[in-house]
């Protein structure tokens with residue numbers, strides 16, 4: 260063992276949530292160290308990289324800066340093979356360069372005064388009398404870090420959450436994604452549904468600059484075979500002339516259920532806290548927005564003691580801002596997981612009806628699904644009765660009392 264550091268805060272994980280929070284706290288004058296196990300920020304990356312154009316601005320980020328492709332149209336591929344297209348008048352979302360995005364958040368954290376230690380993997384973290392102690396494997400050996408509190412920004416399978424007993428059950432969506440280079444002919448976000456592809460999630464094909472990001476996730480089945488199936492369905496098998504896999508990655512999408520997000524001298528942010536949209540797993544806006552809340556709570560707590568009591572306002576503050584988003588999103592995800600192929604196809608067919616299409620286009624927002632869910636709860640039953648899709652009524656009842 261060598262070395263000894265004492266900071267206000269040690270953040271484990273140099274992904275977007277950790278760096279964003281690190282910048283926020285360093286700006287306020289706290290001593291912040293961010294530990295990142297990989298030798299480089301932003302690599303490896305497993306993310307489709309789609310963010311709504313509006314919401315990131317709310318937290319001071321402009322996705323235009325990292326934009327590879329602008330999206331205006333979403334195409335849903337139903338299990339029965341039908342295509343349902345939804346087109347906006349203006350750009351709804353950007354597909355971003357995730358590595359560049361992550362690097363720029365890390366640079367901002369460093370400019371604000373945070374220290375980033377690359378190649379530094381936290382192996383164990385424990386509560387000490389006046390703070391926390393971390394055992395860290397670094398390029399030079401093993402070092403001990405101590406700080407007044409710690410933040411777990413270390414992703415879905417968070418070591419910090421596990422060491423502090425904040426992660427009760429672990430049932431992530433396992434994803435596989437390939438980037439396929441070739442001529443980009445399709446400029447839309449494509450979503451593929453069907454139980455043969457995924458029983459609990461979906462597949463996607465999105466253009467990202469000069470490549471297609473093709474991916475699939477599932478809680479139940481191995482996603483690799485499904486990825487090959489999706490490439491076939493999307494006519495993107497690399498054996499086709501001009502198509503070449505240039506990147507392949509795997510990743511986990513967390514569930515919020517079963518995670519406590521703070522404890523004595525510890526908080527969790529981003530995927531470690533389960534702060535993703537439950538229906539689609541998108542976590543960039545939600546994770547960063549909640550990390551901003553974490554920064555406000557931590558600031559107040561550090562002025563006194565970062566005790567369990569002083570940090571527990573974090574859960575309430577997240578709940579106040581995003582409680583409905585999580586509750587309605589969880590029900591929508593459950594609906595996706597339970598639907599048979601026939602129900603999925605019937606549900607997607609509804610989107611071809613002018614009155615439903617109008618409702619969706621009016622209320623759907625890429626990074627805030629709850630507005631659309633609320634409109635569907637309000638208007639859905641009478642629309643469903645009118646078009647005679649009675650089979651779908653049972654799902655509407657799931658949303659009653661939420």
Ligand SMILES: Cc1cc2nc3c(=O)[nH]c(=O)nc-3n(C[C@H](O)[C@H](O)[C@H](O)COP(=O)(O)OP(=O)(O)OC[C@H]3O[C@@H](n4cnc5c(N)ncnc54)[C@H](O)[C@@H]3O)c2cc1C
Pocket residue numbers: 271272273274275276277294295296297301305306307308309310379380381382412413414415418434435436474509510511512528529530531535540541542543544546
């Ligand atoms: C296939 C897939 C597609 C996705 N597509 C989208 C999308 O289109 N839009 C969207 O908004 N979101 C998407 N997401 C979600 C998004 O990628 C995450 O929400 C986001 O990366 C969360 O950021 P984070 O900082 O919390 O965690 P991460 O990005 O996972 O960063 C965690 C960091 O912690 C480091 N780390 C882990 N353990 C340790 C340790 N013990 N010591 C030191 N460092 C450690 C890791 O190396 C990593 O750098 C997708 C996710 C997946 C899996």
